[in-house]
Amino acid sequence: MNSRERKENKIALLGGTFDPVHNGHIALAEAAYRQLGVDEVVFIPTQLRYYKTTKLSTTAYDRVAMLALATASYDYMRFSDLELCSPPEENYTVNTLQRLTEKLPETELIFVIGGDSLEHLGTWRRPEELFRLATFAAAVRDDVDRERAEELIRGYERDFPGARIVLLNMDAMDVSSTEIREKASQGRSLEGLVPESVEGYIRKQHLYRED
Numbered sequence: 001m002n003s004r005e006r007k008e009n010k011i012a013l014l015g016g017t018f019d020p021v022h023n024g025h026i027a028l029a030e031a032a033y034r035q036l037g038v039d040e041v042v043f044i045p046t047q048l049r050y051y052k053t054t055k056l057s058t059t060a061y062d063r064v065a066m067l068a069l070a071t072a073s074y075d076y077m078r079f080s081d082l083e084l085c086s087p088p089e090e091n092y093t094v095n096t097l098q099r100l101t102e103k104l105p106e107t108e109l110i111f112v113i114g115g116d117s118l119e120h121l122g123t124w125r126r127p128e129e130l131f132r133l134a135t136f137a138a139a140v141r142d143d144v145d146r147e148r149a150e151e152l153i154r155g156y157e158r159d160f161p162g163a164r165i166v167l168l169n170m171d172a173m174d175v176s177s178t179e180i181r182e183k184a185s186q187g188r189s190l191e192g193l194v195p196e197s198v199e200g201y202i203r204k205q206h207l208y209r210e211d
Contacts, residue, residue: 009107012038012137013100015083015093018045018063020202021070022180022194024173028139031168032112033076036137041112043067043079044096047088058207060084069197092125097133109134112168115145118152122159131156131163139170184208 012032018025021043029041045063064081071077082099083091093111100109111134113121118138124130138153140146146167153165175193183190185208190199202208 007106007108009104010036010038010110011104011107012036012041012110012112013044013096013134014041014112015044015046015096017048017177018043018067019048019058019177020063020066020180020194020198020207022175022177022198023192024175026070026074026195027173028112028114028168028170029071029074029077031139031170032110032137035168036110036166038076038110040076040078041074043071043077044083045079045081046083047091062201062205062207066198066201069201070195072197094124094126094129094133097130101133110137110166111135112137112139114138115140115149118149118165121152121165122156128160131160135164135166137166137168139168141170141172181208185210 012029014025014029014032016025025043029043032038033041045060045067047060048057060081064079064084067079071079083096086095086099097109097111100107113136115138118136121127121130121136130136138149140149149167153167156163156165180190180193183193184202187209190202194202
């Protein structure tokens with residue numbers, strides 16, 4: 001079957017360290033579900049790269065546990081440990097998409113990225129294969145983002161025939177995992193930054209604490 005023929009199912013994929021998962025991630029998943037017409041949204045936590053690992057990082061178990069809590073009230077959200085169970089040298093997006101395509105041959109894959117990631121999408125490993133395996137959906141927050149995104153998309157479509165990239169409209173959210181880890185390390189409130197259940201888990205497990 002040609003990768004662009006209509007398939008039975010459609011899922012959106014969100015990759016990242018999710019250290020921790022926060023309200024911005026959940027809002028992005030909600031936007032993907034509403035705007036892309038997918039059957040479900042799947043979070044795929046990545047292994048922590050050595051250069052990102054700090055004393056404020058967590059274990060894969062904790063990151064998965066927080067994802068489970070954050071997505072529990074959404075029947076269309078789930079998470080996969082596919083990358084966590086794979087050798088680190090194989091944890092490139094193209095490898096993940098290949099494995100998913102083999103497991104789910106009747107499913108259309110849409111990989112969701114932030115607008116900033118769109119700038120560098122053409123430099124990802126084996127971009128021709130990436131665009132063959134999945135549609136990409138880039139989140140944009142305003143007209144300036146959209147104008148730049150549309151310019152980039154035209155370039156990718158020119159350089160990689162068959163590439164399919166769509167845009168997601170997102171409200172701006174001033175939240176980052178780095179900020180959350182820093183606040184948690186100081187015992188400060190995380191209200192409005194992460195789901196209440198995730199904040200409870202962080203406090204109960206004393207995550208990101210320096211002491």
